[in-house]
Amino acid sequence: MDVTHRQLRRCDVVVAKGRIDAETVKTLSEALALIKKAGRYKIVLNLKEVTYISSAGLSELIVTQNTCKQMKRGELVLAEVPPRIREVLDLAGLTALFNLYETESEAADHF
């Protein structure tokens, strides 16, 4: 699991790679926590190269979405969600709670 982060003018972009499970979710949580701690709540999470996400990872997305949405115009949006992960989001009814975009630049344009 690898996470990179860059700050754009209107939002922050986080690119995750690899497996997000109960062990590796900490890496993602820490990256998201740093952004929130800096008072930034407009976040794009690119999942293109994520091979697997467990409920521990999905819980982190829900927690972050809740925090961001409590802030003025804050939101966590998802980009380039792989088909299997999209199916899992659908199954748990999470697709309705996140805006999903085909590309990272479309996701950034959300803000």
Add this chain to the structure above:
Amino acid sequence: MDPQNSQLTVAGYFKNLTEVSQFIDQAAARAGLDERATYAVRMAVDEACTNIIQHAYGGEGRGQIRLLCETQAEGLQVTIFDQGTPFEPMHVPELDPQAPLQERQPGGMGVFFIRNLMDTVEFKFGTPQGNRLILFKRRESTS
């Protein structure tokens, strides 16, 4: 052991979930599951092992998890054994996929995914071999 079957025992640490996942992928390939069914089994087993570490053992490093994969005529059966506290899945509140964001609780999704991703799920507690979770996924299943 039948060459179509395989076994793995790991210590109950989250860092071992990757090894479990690789083991499941190999068994799923041997059983002829497609990519979608393989992902489903990988996720159900990952969630089950995470629950065993968190709930049955109450933390990391407190017991072992044994997995047995058996290729059957219609698909793949995975049996997961642990020696932890029996965990009653009926007591886990059912996840509501319609619930709005503010009502979503972190955690508690594992059993939901296990039930919804597999074709059959059977929990057996207090057997001479400890607790047993038997999962079955049909080949070319659409669920």
